[in-house]
Every structure is written in C-alpha cells, then in structure tokens.
Amino acid sequence: MEKLDRKILKNRWLILLVVVLMTFMACLDGSVINVALPEMSKKLSADMPSIQWIVTIYLITISSAILIFGRLGDIVGKTNIFKFGICIFTFGSLMCGISNSLTMLLISRVIQAIGASGTMSNSFGIINSSISKQ
Numbered sequence: 001m002e003k004l005d006r007k008i009l010k011n012r013w014l015i016l017l018v019v020v021l022m023t024f025m026a027c028l029d030g031s032v033i034n035v036a037l038p039e040m041s042k043k044l045s046a047d048m049p050s051i052q053w054i055v056t057i058y059l060i061t062i063s064s065a066i067l068i069f070g071r072l073g074d075i076v077g078k079t080n081i082f083k084f085g086i087c088i089f090t091f092g093s094l095m096c097g098i099s100n101s102l103t104m105l106l107i108s109r110v111i112q113a114i115g116a117s118g119t120m121s122n123s124f125g126i127i128n129s130s131i132s133k134q
Contacts, residue, residue, distance in 0.1 A: 015130045019123045022086060026116035029093075030058055046102045057106055061113035062120065070121035078122040078129070085118025 033040075033055060041051040073081040092112025099105040 012130045022119045023123045026120050044102045058109045058113045061110050062117045065117040066121045069118045073122040078125045081118050082122045085115045089115025
C-alpha cells in the first residue's frame with residue numbers, strides 16, 4: 001500500500017493534468033459545437049430545431065448519468081469509472097466524426113455524453129485522493 005501511495009505522490013501532477021484535460025474536453029464539447037450548427041444543418045439536410053438536439057441531447061444525457069457514475073465510482077472505484085469514461089468518450093467522439101446522418105450523430109452524442117459523465121463525476125474525487133496525500 002505504501003508503494004502505491006509513493007507512486008501516486010510521484011505522479012500526482014500527471015494525474016491532475018489528465019483529469020483536468022479530460023474535464024475540459026467534456027465541458028468544451030458541450031458548447032463548441034454551437035459554432036458548427038448552421039453548417040451541419042446544411043450538410044445533414046436538417047432544419048435548425050432538429051439540429052439543435054445535437055447540443056441538447058449531450059447536456060441532458062450528462063445531467064441524467066452523472067449521479068449514476070458518481071455512485072458507481074464509490075462502489076467500483078473512481079479511477080476505473082474514469083478510465084471507462086475516457087474510453088466511451090473517445091469512442092463516441094470517433095462515432096461523431098464518422099456520422100453521416102442526424103440520427104447517427106445524435107446516438108453518437110449520447111455515447112459521448114455517457115463517457116463524459118463518467119469522467120466528470122469522478123474527477124474531483126481522483127484529484128482529492130491524489131493531491132491530498134502529501
């Protein structure tokens with residue numbers, strides 16, 4: 001156990017950087033897409049009320065899942081849920097990039113938001129447990 005504590009203490013700044021960058025990406029992804037909505041509307045042949053669901057569904061999914069992943073982090077382990085969230089978020093981002101229809105893009109955004117909520121819900125706990133061990 002002491003060996004693990006020394007390893008965490010040694011890598012605490014790297015841990016902080018990863019957690020902060022992932023939280024930044026998850027938050028940024030919720031709003032940066034607003035700039036591209038008019039162009040996406042043209043490319044996907046969708047009207048603006050339909051295309052706005054791309055932003056809305058991301059935020060609704062995060063709000064719905066964040067408490068679940070927070071509790072799962074308490075049960076399974078915060079770092080395990082955080083890693084799971086990174087994988088799901090990355091997969092969702094890939095799916096968003098290759099989506100060619102509004103329906104596929106909305107499903108991809110839900111997947112991406114599930115991953116984002118997994119990381120966001122456990123980020124403060126990871127920072128607290130890694131930084132406070134001084």
